[in-house]
Amino acid sequence: MPPELPSFLARFPAGSVVPQTGAGAPVDQETWVVRREVLLDLCRELHASRETRFDLLLEIFGMDYPEREQRFEAVYHLYSIPNGRRLRLKVPLAASDPTLPSVIPVWKAADWFEREAFDMFGLVFDGHPNLRRILTHEAFQGHALRKDYDAAKRWILTEDKIWQPRLEAPERGDSMFERMTINLGPSHPATHGTFRIVALVDGEEIVASEIEIGYLHRCMEKMSETHTWQQVIPYTDRLNYCSSFINNVGYCRSVEQLLGIEVPPRAVWARTILSEFSRIMDHVVANGSTLVDCGALTNFWYFYQCREEIYGLLESLCGARLTVSACRIGGLLADLPPDFVERSRRLLETIPPLISDVETLIDKNRIFLDRAVGVAAINGEEAVNWGYTGPCLRASGVGLDARKAHPYDLYDTVEWEVPVLRGGDVYDRYRLRMLEIRQSLSIIRQLLDRGVPEGPFVIDDPHVALPPKDACYNQMESMIYHFKLIMDGIQVPPGENYGFVEGANGELGFYCVSDGSGKPYRVRVRPPCFPIFSSFPTLIRGHGVSDVVATLGGLNVIAGELER
Amino acid sequence: MEVQGESWLTTKLDAFADWAQKNSFWPLPFGTACCAIEFMSTVSSHYDMARFGYEVVRFSPRQSDLMIVAGTITDKMAPVLKKIYDQMPDPKWVVSMGACACSGGFYRAYHVMQGIDEIIPVDVYVPGCPPSPEGLMYGILQVKEKVDRDRRALRRSKKNRKPKHAA
Ligand code: SF4
Numbered sequence: 001m002p003p004e005l006p007s008f009l010a011r012f013p014a015g016s017v018v019p020q021t022g023a024g025a026p027v028d029q030e031t032w033v034v035r036r037e038v039l040l041d042l043c044r045e046l047h048a049s050r051e052t053r054f055d056l057l058l059e060i061f062g063m064d065y066p067e068r069e070q071r072f073e074a075v076y077h078l079y080s081i082p083n084g085r086r087l088r089l090k091v092p093l094a095a096s097d098p099t100l101p102s103v104i105p106v107w108k109a110a111d112w113f114e115r116e117a118f119d120m121f122g123l124v125f126d127g128h129p130n131l132r133r134i135l136t137h138e139a140f141q142g143h144a145l146r147k148d149y150d151a152a153k154r155w156i157l158t159e160d161k162i163w164q165p166r167l168e169a170p171e172r173g174d175s176m177f178e179r180m181t182i183n184l185g186p187s188h189p190a191t192h193g194t195f196r197i198v199a200l201v202d203g204e205e206i207v208a209s210e211i212e213i214g215y216l217h218r219c220m221e222k223m224s225e226t227h228t229w230q231q232v233i234p235y236t237d238r239l240n241y242c243s244s245f246i247n248n249v250g251y252c253r254s255v256e257q258l259l260g261i262e263v264p265p266r267a268v269w270a271r272t273i274l275s276e277f278s279r280i281m282d283h284v285v286a287n288g289s290t291l292v293d294c295g296a297l298t299n300f301w302y303f304y305q306c307r308e309e310i311y312g313l314l315e316s317l318c319g320a321r322l323t324v325s326a327c328r329i330g331g332l333l334a335d336l337p338p339d340f341v342e343r344s345r346r347l348l349e350t351i352p353p354l355i356s357d358v359e360t361l362i363d364k365n366r367i368f369l370d371r372a373v374g375v376a377a378i379n380g381e382e383a384v385n386w387g388y389t390g391p392c393l394r395a396s397g398v399g400l401d402a403r404k405a406h407p408y409d410l411y412d413t414v415e416w417e418v419p420v421l422r423g424g425d426v427y428d429r430y431r432l433r434m435l436e437i438r439q440s441l442s443i444i445r446q447l448l449d450r451g452v453p454e455g456p457f458v459i460d461d462p463h464v465a466l467p468p469k470d471a472c473y474n475q476m477e478s479m480i481y482h483f484k485l486i487m488d489g490i491q492v493p494p495g496e497n498y499g500f501v502e503g504a505n506g507e508l509g510f511y512c513v514s515d516g517s518g519k520p521y522r523v524r525v526r527p528p529c530f531p532i533f534s535s536f537p538t539l540i541r542g543h544g545v546s547d548v549v550a551t552l553g554g555l556n557v558i559a560g561e562l563e564r
Numbered sequence: 565m566e567v568q569g570e571s572w573l574t575t576k577l578d579a580f581a582d583w584a585q586k587n588s589f590w591p592l593p594f595g596t597a598c599c600a601i602e603f604m605s606t607v608s609s610h611y612d613m614a615r616f617g618y619e620v621v622r623f624s625p626r627q628s629d630l631m632i633v634a635g636t637i638t639d640k641m642a643p644v645l646k647k648i649y650d651q652m653p654d655p656k657w658v659v660s661m662g663a664c665a666c667s668g669g670f671y672r673a674y675h676v677m678q679g680i681d682e683i684i685p686v687d688v689y690v691p692g693c694p695p696s697p698e699g700l701m702y703g704i705l706q707v708k709e710k711v712d713r714d715r716r717a718l719r720r721s722k723k724n725r726k727p728k729h730a731a
Contacts, residue, residue, distance in 0.1 A: 135675075136640070136674075136675055137638075137639055137640035137675070140639075140675075144674050144675070149674070150674070151672070151673060151674060152672055152673065152674060153674050154639060154674055154675070154676075155639065155674075156639060156642075157639050157640060157642060157643055158643065159643045159647070162643060186641065186644055187594060187644055187645075187648055188623070194596045194641060214638075214640050215596065215638060215640050215641045215644075216596055216597055216635070216636060216638060216641070217638055217640065217675050218597075218636050218638065218671045218673065218675065218676055219671060219673035219674055219675050219676065222673060222674065223670075223671060223672075223673055234670065235670075237598075238597070238598050241597065241598035241601055242601065285601075300608070301608060301609040304604070304605070304608040304609060304610070305608075305609060305610065307605070308605070308608070308609075308610040311605075321602070321605075321696065322598060322601055322602055322694055323598060323693060323694065559596065559597065560597055560598060
């Protein structure tokens with residue numbers, strides 16, 4: 001039964017906001033089709049009204065349907081933290097005039113998302129202060145995610161075309177220093193990836209800055225459209241490559257929902273455990289690099305040892321350490337190794353001492369406290385407006401965690417809590433991750449105590465999962481199924497679905513659209529660190545250059561996920 | 565090189581320079597993506613690349629002689645890579661780590677360079693996505709051998725070179 005429509009909708013002209021119901025409507029979440037003239041007003045109401053309180057803008061992206069009369073569509077995913085409710089807005093746009101109002105006045109998170117939709121689809125957002133390309137380079141022509149853009153058509157960037165920012169900030173009368181513009185990155189040891197930060201400094205203090213990203217835009221979403229559903233899994237590995245397993249789970253869950261299939265309990269159990277191990281891996285890299293950048297190199301070695309141990313476990317399951325591709329639509333790629341429980345238990349013993357070692361060294365360390373406490377702080381309300389999710393949001397006092405708010409897999413069957421801190425600064429982001437590591441360990445321990453559920457590791461459905469190897473070799477029918485699955489891929493029925501998991505960085509969403517052919521019509525990734533990083537210039541304003549370095553690691557911006 | 569007696573040896577100066585060079589590379593990690601994480605594993609405690617004399621990881625091109633390109637290079641990054649390569653002093657070597665750096669990997673796409681050898685010369689290609697740390701180490705050890713071979717080749721070519729206006 002669809003949720004009640006808010007009363008303020010009556011004020012909008014008839015036909016300008018049409019909730020989709022009945023046959024053909026998306027079943028995964030409430031969807032409204034909105035005319036662009038009323039979009040900004042509607043968003044203001046949705047954000048402010050007591051009834052709806054959609055305080056979090058998850059993402060904005062474009063869609064392209066060349067055969068439709070109104071070719072383009074801008075899609076908005078909203079979330080209400082107080083009500084736990086989701087809403088999708090779709091704004092159809094004609095190819096001749098793909099303009100619509102910018103919603104930055106309502107949600108600051110819209111800034112980069114709108115630039116991305118402009119870059120990829122050519123949608124023009126009226127009122128956007130800085131509508132230029134964000135992911136592709138300066139010499140790029142055309143809009144890459146449009147259906148008529150050839151996936152392999154490249155453009156060459158030469159040095160003279162590289163963007164040079166002109167930063168301005170009001171002069172202050174009392175400054176004793178000359179203004180200077182400095183450039184960090186895109187190849188800089190402290191950026192841990194490839195971003196470019198250009199900052200205008202007044203003495204040591206940053207008065208304005210701008211970020212350029214896109215140096216690792218690998219066209220993952222376009223590539224997905226040229227592969228079968230199953231073949232997309234390796235691409236998802238390389239989003240947030242510090243915790244690739246969670247990405248696999250997120251994508252597979254979304255497709256499974258679209259197919260309407262149930263994953264066997266054994267696979268769900270293993271997915272939950274390995275997701276938590278991956279979360280630990282991710283958190284130790286985030287914290288480790290924060291500490292390295294503050295000069296505390298030793299901790300990195302301790303932390304890295306955790307990773308090596310977990311790599312061993314993953315390797316025993318799938319043969320790869322980093323880019324695991326260990327999930328399949330409908331389950332896992334292989335059965336768990338016989339010593340899985342034993343190995344995992346051993347990890348539960350080796351990891352805590354390494355974590356405690358770091359805590360002893362760092363938690364009360366004067367040097368680190370001086371570098372971290374109160375640096376780049378953001379309060380909860382601002383963080384939500386900027387589209388934060390995950391550890392960075394929880395460090396600012398908002399306890400949103402998709403594993404608790406919308407439990408999936410086995411998270412509602414174990415006892416654990418969502419750690420929340422209030423400072424919102426570099427120190428709390430570091431502490432919060434340490435607390436979460438302990439929660440993850442506790443989740444894993446409880447699941448291991450339950451024992452491995454019996455049964456198959458992948459769904460027994462020859463239209464989705466490959467039949468067992470010996471059946472392929474010995475039975476005609478299985479061989480045909482194998483052939484069909486490899487050659488044509490899984491036939492996903494037409495429809496759309498937004499599936500999400502709590503990634504290591506926040507809510508990681510996969511919006512999958514199928515047109516019934518063997519390939520995805522569109523796979524859209526909601527990258528959690530994208531909106532977080534867009535707030536970076538605000539975070540560092542008024543701080544020193546050294547604080548930039550200390551802040552970056554804790555935000556855990558992973559280029560693969562940021563730019564896809 | 566041969567040792568005479570117990571405490572001194574004779575050699576040619578350039579052979580000595582080679583020997584020193586190949587045993588104390590100062591790598592510049594040009595890490596952009598997932599491969600960079602495996603590069604981190606390689607230098608971390610477990611695999612510890614320092615055992616082969618590579619521990620002085622330098623992020624400044626002017627101080628390094630071995631560039632390890634770890635990760636996907638996009639068209640947006642290409643001019644930066646070229647510039648940094650040009651800033652490294654001679655003699656210099658390049659290791660291309662991973663499928664992406666070698667050939668674009670499985671990104672046959674509108675924004676990805678199809679192998680860094682489109683713009684800079686590469687000495688050793690290390691396949692894998694990502695290569696295991698063992699693989700990377702093997703690749704880097706190949707550079708050692710290449711230092712020797714290159715120098716010999718250089719010497720030979722000098723000897724055979726005809727004066728410019730001879731013909
Ligand atoms: S080769 Fe593979 S692991 Fe390495 S950067 Fe490319 S996609 Fe990532």
